[in-house]
Amino acid sequence: MSAAPVASRLWALSQFVLKVHSRCDLACDHCYMYEHADQSWRRRPKAMSLGTLRTAAARIAEHATRHGLRSVRVVIHGGEPLLLGPVVLREMLACLRAVIDPVTTLDLRMQTNGVLLSEAFCDVLAEHHVMVGVSLDGDRAANDLHRRYANGASSYDKVRKALALLRRPEYRRIYAGILCTIDVRADPIAVYEALLAEEPPRLDLLLPHATWDAPPLRPDGDPTPYATWLRRIHDRWTADGRPVPIRMFDSVLSTAVGGPSGGEQLGLDPVDLAVVETDGEWEQGDSLKITFEGGAATGMTVFTHSVDDVAALPELVRRQGGIAQLSAECQACPVVRQCGGGLFAHRFRTGRDFDNPSVFCADLKEFILAMNGSVTLPAVSDADAAESALPDDLIDQIGSGFGDEATLRYLADTQLLIAIDLLSKVSERSGGRHAYAAEGWKVLEWLDEAAPGAAGTVLAHPYVRAWAVRCLLGGETGRDDVGYLNSLAAAAALRAGQGVDLRVPVFAGRLHLPTVGTVHLPSPTTGVAEFSATGSGFTVRAGACVVAVDDLATVGAAWQPARLLETDGLAVLIEDGDPYRDCHQWAPAERISAAEDLRWREHVTRAWRLIRDDAAEYVPGLRLGLRTVAPLVADPGGLMRASTSRDAFGSVASVLAEPAELAVILVHEFQHGKLGALLDLCELLDPSRTERFVIPWRADPRPVEGVLQGTYAHIAVADMWRRRADQSAKARVHYRDYRAWSEAGLDVLRRSGALTAPGARLVDAMARAVAGWAD
Numbered sequence: 001m002s003a004a005p006v007a008s009r010l011w012a013l014s015q016f017v018l019k020v021h022s023r024c025d026l027a028c029d030h031c032y033m034y035e036h037a038d039q040s041w042r043r044r045p046k047a048m049s050l051g052t053l054r055t056a057a058a059r060i061a062e063h064a065t066r067h068g069l070r071s072v073r074v075v076i077h078g079g080e081p082l083l084l085g086p087v088v089l090r091e092m093l094a095c096l097r098a099v100i101d102p103v104t105t106l107d108l109r110m111q112t113n114g115v116l117l118s119e120a121f122c123d124v125l126a127e128h129h130v131m132v133g134v135s136l137d138g139d140r141a142a143n144d145l146h147r148r149y150a151n152g153a154s155s156y157d158k159v160r161k162a163l164a165l166l167r168r169p170e171y172r173r174i175y176a177g178i179l180c181t182i183d184v185r186a187d188p189i190a191v192y193e194a195l196l197a198e199e200p201p202r203l204d205l206l207l208p209h210a211t212w213d214a215p216p217l218r219p220d221g222d223p224t225p226y227a228t229w230l231r232r233i234h235d236r237w238t239a240d241g242r243p244v245p246i247r248m249f250d251s252v253l254s255t256a257v258g259g260p261s262g263g264e265q266l267g268l269d270p271v272d273l274a275v276v277e278t279d280g281e282w283e284q285g286d287s288l289k290i291t292f293e294g295g296a297a298t299g300m301t302v303f304t305h306s307v308d309d310v311a312a313l314p315e316l317v318r319r320q321g322g323i324a325q326l327s328a329e330c331q332a333c334p335v336v337r338q339c340g341g342g343l344f345a346h347r348f349r350t351g352r353d354f355d356n357p358s359v360f361c362a363d364l365k366e367f368i369l370a371m372n373g374s375v376t377l378p379a380v381s382d383a384d385a386a387e388s389a390l391p392d393d394l395i396d397q398i399g400s401g402f403g404d405e406a407t408l409r410y411l412a413d414t415q416l417l418i419a420i421d422l423l424s425k426v427s428e429r430s431g432g433r434h435a436y437a438a439e440g441w442k443v444l445e446w447l448d449e450a451a452p453g454a455a456g457t458v459l460a461h462p463y464v465r466a467w468a469v470r471c472l473l474g475g476e477t478g479r480d481d482v483g484y485l486n487s488l489a490a491a492a493a494l495r496a497g498q499g500v501d502l503r504v505p506v507f508a509g510r511l512h513l514p515t516v517g518t519v520h521l522p523s524p525t526t527g528v529a530e531f532s533a534t535g536s537g538f539t540v541r542a543g544a545c546v547v548a549v550d551d552l553a554t555v556g557a558a559w560q561p562a563r564l565l566e567t568d569g570l571a572v573l574i575e576d577g578d579p580y581r582d583c584h585q586w587a588p589a590e591r592i593s594a595a596e597d598l599r600w601r602e603h604v605t606r607a608w609r610l611i612r613d614d615a616a617e618y619v620p621g622l623r624l625g626l627r628t629v630a631p632l633v634a635d636p637g638g639l640m641r642a643s644t645s646r647d648a649f650g651s652v653a654s655v656l657a658e659p660a661e662l663a664v665i666l667v668h669e670f671q672h673g674k675l676g677a678l679l680d681l682c683e684l685l686d687p688s689r690t691e692r693f694v695i696p697w698r699a700d701p702r703p704v705e706g707v708l709q710g711t712y713a714h715i716a717v718a719d720m721w722r723r724r725a726d727q728s729a730k731a732r733v734h735y736r737d738y739r740a741w742s743e744a745g746l747d748v749l750r751r752s753g754a755l756t757a758p759g760a761r762l763v764d765a766m767a768r769a770v771a772g773w774a775d
């Protein structure tokens with residue numbers, strides 16, 4: 001099965017909040033449902049009927065099928081969903097599973113105030129694999145500021161009882177985490193310690209709901225009390241070694257290196273969510289209820305409109321628009337890519353609607369800048385700031401066409417951090433049928449401490465990021481992509497010589513263990529197998545089929561060790577087993593034969609010697625950065641095929657070429673990898689410049705990033721042929737052509753008006769390299 005087309009994925013929604021009960025047993029005074037502008041709850045039925053729920057589920061299933069979504073998240077919400085009682089709740093959950101499970105993976109969640117949570121409820125929730133989030137605002141003093149019954153009584157003890165229940169071994173697997181709304185009058189460290197004591201798998205710190213019409217509490221006129229409050233927790237959390245994921249902090253860390261924000265509070269992730277009210281009305285994110293009466297309304301219902309209709313609403317389309325949909329102030333902001341203007345609802349001001357920065361703007365800016373200063377990676381948003389945070393000569397080193405060891409080590413290290421960050425986001429999706437992937441995350445965390453070299457080698461494999469991106473984008477592959485996390489853990493355990501038991505996904509009879517090898521089961525099994533590492537070998541059991549490998553280095557009918565080629569300082573995998581090597585432009589070759597393997601080794605070895613002898617300046621970069629060469633299916637007409645992937649730093653895919661040509665291919669394609677890694681770290685191009693440019697090496701006009709990539713790679717190709725120019729007329733012709741293209745590309749880039757200051761510095765360095773060549 002192929003992935004759904006990118007265009008169709010862009011407009012798909014994958015998160016749905018079902019308001020199954022619109023009343024609450026608490027009367028928290030910061031609640032957006034009852035205490036803010038929108039009062040539509042008053043006219044709605046108290047509870048969603050089973051018929052309405054079934055229709056909503058059918059709409060979600062229809063949408064998942066149409067867009068090929070591999071998973072959808074459905075959050076059972078209220079009011080307070082436990083007011084339904086366990087019997088009705090069970091009926092509803094069974095209905096959701098019955099309708100949605102057959103078409104996609106259903107990640108079921110519930111958000112509750114917890115006061116009614118009992119064993120009976122937990123049994124129902126565990127039966128249907130519902131991950132439960134509980135609202136608690138910290139210690140007793142903080143929680144009692146808002147989370148009270150209508151008669152003023154505290155809810156604190158009952159919520160703590162609920163959390164104790166979720167910590168019990170039989171329910172621990174459905175404990176999703178705690179959601180805490182910030183009140184700056186509360187002591188942040190007391191809040192943090194109280195929350196940590198509940199051992200949540202995850203913490204969410206939410207800014208209280210406010211708009212420019214109803215600004216947040218700012219005691220004593222302090223302009224940034226929320227930044228101060230968050231910084232105190234952040235500093236303590238960092239000093240503690242980040243003992244629990246905190247979404248807001250992880251979001252800032254992720255967006256600092258160009259990753260997704262993973263939520264709507266911060267960042268530029270496209271809006272991905274719709275709400276169904278108890279009467280079946282579709283609504284936008286329900287935080288919009290704080291803006292004005294009907295602020296979240298769509299005028300659509302599950303009975304009359306599909307999810308596609310909702311996704312096509314101008315209000316939602318606008319929120320897919322990245323920076324362009326933000327206010328002018330935000331667009332000019334140095335942290336715009338990390339902040340994204342904050343939560344959409346927090347931008348509202350009567351008269352200007354949402355065309356404003358967040359009402360928490362000053363806090364967000366101060367906090368994000370402070371966090372950026374506390375991590376080693378630069379923010380990607382402000383080109384100048386990013387440039388100054390990078391190693392001094394990074395841009396010049398890359399611009400020269402080569403890059404010394406320190407430069408390539410820096411790029412490789414930052415690429416590894418990006419991959420790890422994406423991997424942690426994939427681990428958050430290990431619910432439902434992927435629940436077993438949580439085992440892999442735990443093993444990787446353990447190995448990260450016990451054998452960091454082994455875990456690091458596996459996670460630095462180029463296709464780990466390609467895999468993580470595939471998981472986060474969704475789309476049907478037929479494989480259990482999230483479960484592959486366990487394959488990474490299994491590979492790391494084998495590299496570390498550690499014994500572990502894990503469940504691992506098998507697809508079409510194959511189990512791939514990155515950097516270690518591929519198991520080929522005798523039957524084309526697809527599903528989940530039992531994997532046991534024994535230290536020096538392993539056993540895989542898939543149904544009746546058992547494969548035992550005692551010696552990882554020995555090829556067998558069922559075991560193909562990774563094809564590592566080590567020659568003259570180069571260590572590279574001839575990669576013909578990784579399932580995510582299909583991220584290149586051309587189809588990957590299937591498992592190559594022993595004879596083909598020998599030819600690849602010979603050609604890569606000779607190509608490497610040619611590079612070493614003719615163009616030694618490229619050697620440090622390739623030695624440190626090039627990790628895999630993936631054979632491609634040959635073009636039927638014999639045309640050359642070679643490719644790299646922005647999501648697979650350190651990989652080159654190619655058909656088997658003669659050594660002299662392969663040397664040029666390796667240098668050329670690896671240039672794309674280096675430039676892609678630099679683009680991950682700093683803004684070289686103005687993202688608002690979307691026009692296309694005519695260039696001499698392509699018939700079709702290219703976006704400016706394509707011009708930059710092409711020019712950068714062509715300079716290296718020209719350089720390679722230049723160095724051979726005295727050897728053949730062919731080399732001289734190639735040099736002339738590629739040099740002319742490089743100069744034309746540099747000219748287009750300089751005239752494009754799309755270069756940021758770092759971009760201009762890079763292009764200047766590239767031009768200097770070309771100008772330095774004697775004719």
Ligand code: SF4
Nearest residue numbers: 330333339357358361
């Ligand atoms: S910090 Fe303020 S100006 Fe910057 S993106 Fe966020 S809300 Fe907009």
